[in-house]
Amino acid sequence: MLREFKRPQKLMGNAFEITVVSNDENSANQHIDAAIEEIRRIEKLLTTFSDESQTHLINRNAGIHPVKVDWEIFNLIERSLIISRITDGYFDISYGGIDKRFWNFDREMKELPNLELIKDHLKLVNYQNIILDRNSQTVFLKEKGMRIGFGGIxxxxxxxxxxxxxxxxxxxxxxxxxxxxxxxxxxxANGKPWTVGIADPENAKRPFSYMNITDMAVATSGNYEKFVVINGKKYSHTINPKTGMPVLGLKSVTIFCSNAEIADAMATPVSIMGINAALNMINQINHLECIIIDDQNKIYSSQNINLK
Structure with missing residues (x-):
């Protein structure tokens, strides 16, 4: 008989949970082990915290010389740059140098960071200065001090x-x-499609709506979990790479598409670029849908969304 086997696991600094439908506990556990190993392998590849990682090497050689990388990293950076172009730079992996330096969303922040300093560092954020060379399989960050990071994808x-x-x-x-x-x-396991609850920003424990999904990825970017309040104003942890400032006015963005990487990457720019521009962009891309909730709890959705 089919059952669902679940395992929570801390990976990439986040709470992951892997669910496998199977009629055999042993093989389900082996599958889950393999998936966890794969995620750990990717974490090693992408982390900026380890001197061993290729990402760290690329950053360390910014403005100095190109770095030869595995095709996996090369292709991920190449896909990231395509998303940067599609989103007009609102998604930008060269944002690596700013977020942790100026914004710390552990609720201990009491005042805004120095805006002049942020402006100064923004010069280093520009996806067009990430130079890929297929022939030599290298990545080069043009400016000294530039950093890439894969937090958004x-x-x-x-x-x-x-x-x-x-x-x-x-x-x-x-x-x-x-x-x-x-x-x-x-x-x-019962043969019905998976259902996903869209969290109510006022009450993250209680969904306001459900959708049936299968063969589908869902990514949510919400400021109801990570934010700071300074002078009575709520600043979300989503930062606009063009201004270095947090996004105001939105509670959450949920993206639906067939690929989890794209869903994850699109959640941030859709949160940043303004509701009309975001819906306009999403409606032009096949097989990509979104739901946006603003600070007034008004719900906006792309053309093909059917909320239950």
């Missing part, structure tokens, strides 16, 4: 890769939940 990439690996291993149904970014395929 890494979790989704890991979820997508873990899902694909489980599918290759013959797992017909499951979910990789990367701290709220989901990659789903197949159906629940």
């Amino acid at each position: 890494g979790k989704g990439y890991a979820a997508e890769m873990a899902k694909q690996m489980l599918q290759k291993r013959g797992v017909n149904s499951g979910i990789v939940n990367a701290s709220g970014d989901l990659a789903t395929w197949g159906n629940q």
Whole structure:
């Protein structure tokens, strides 16, 4: 008889949970082990905290010389740059040098960072200064002090890769939940589609709506979990790479598409670029949908969304 086997695991600094539908506990556990190993492998590849990682090497040689990398990293950076172009630079992996330096959302922040300093550092944020060379398989950051980071796409990439690996291993149904970014395929053990609840920003524990999803990825960017209040104003942890300032006015953005990496990457720019521009962009891209909730709890959704 089919059952759902779940395992929570801290990975990439986030709470992951892997669900596998199977009729055999032993093989389910082996599949989950393999998925966890795959996510750990990706974490090592992408982390900026380890001197061993290629990402760290790229950053250390910014403005000095190109760095030869594995194709996996090369291709991920190349896809990131495509998303930067599509989103007019509102998604930008060269944002690595700013967020932690100026904004710390552990609620201990009492005042705004120095805006002049932020402006100064913004000169280093420009995806067009990430130079890829296919022939030599290298990545070069043009400006000294530039940094890349995969915070906006890494979790989704890991979820997508873990899902694909489980599918290759013959797992017909499951979910990789990367701290709220989901990659789903197949159906629940009872044969019904997976359902996802869209969190109510006023009450994160209680969804305001459900959607049936299968073979679908969902990513949510919300400021109801991570924010600081300074002088009575709420600043969310989503930072606009063009201004270095947090986004105001939105409570959450949820993206739906078939690929978890793309869903993860699109959640941030959609939160930043303004509701009309975001809906306009999403409506022009096939198989990409979104739901946006603003600070007044008004709900906006792209053309093909059917909320239950």
